[in-house]
Amino acid sequence: MSASNVVAEAHGMTDETWKRHANPWSVWTRFAAIPVFELAVWSRDWIGWWSLAGVGAVLVWLLWLNVRLFGPVEPNSWAARGIYGEKLHFEGKAPAAHRIVLRLLMAAGMLGFALITWGLTALDVWPLILGTAVLVLCQLWRIDRYGLLFEQHQNATQQND
Template identity: 75%
Template sequence: MKATDVVAGAHGMTDDAWRRHANPWSVWTRFAAIPAFELAAWSRDWIGWWSLTGVGVVLIWLFWLNVRIFGPVEPTSWAAKGIYGEKLHVDGKAPAAHKVVLNVLIAVGLVGFVLIAWGLVALAVWQVLLGTVMVVMAQLWRIDRYGLLFEQQRLLD
């Protein structure tokens, strides 16, 4: 089983969930969840174990509610085309040239995620900020690349 299948399965990504996730509101609120998660985790210094409530809310938002709450959309916006392209990648329909770039961007995002985790554990603001920039930039670039993949596939069909 591929890592993309595991992630898609964890989010319950049916075809309908993919169309809902392509809604720009879904895409942009997932970006907004990054600092919300960081703040919730950081708040342990102020409110102790109650911080887990905020962390839990953000995780429920990211892994379950976000891909279900917004209406399905057609691939007409930049964000929607990117998510439709991501589905092509998950389904194994991405050409090798796309896979290389996407894997590099995934690696950059993972390094950013590790920096965020390190910064949140150590309460080190610079690691959190650098990690956040890396995650957001890699994700934006991935969405753009997925959009290109979608457009190329649409021309072939």
């Protein structure tokens, strides 16, 4: 079993859950959770250990509730096609060219995450903002790439039928 499948199973990602996760509301509210998470961590300077309540709430939202709250959708929007493509990637159906680009985007996203971590640890704004911008841009690009993967898979499937 691949690491991707382990992650998907850890989040309880069934076919139905993937369809719910593809809902644009699910996608965009996950992006909206990034600054909320950052604010929750930053708030430790103001409210001390109570900041963990905010961090916990955001993590529950991101890791469990978000992918179950919204209704299932078909791949009719940019965000939905991206998530359907992500599912294909998790299933090992991504060609090598896609996997290479996706790995590069994940590495760049991890650089953004490292900057965010630095900014939140040191309570320093510039690495936090730069890291957030890098992370969000990489994630948007990944979703776009996943959408391209989905469309190519759909075209190949239709040609074989």
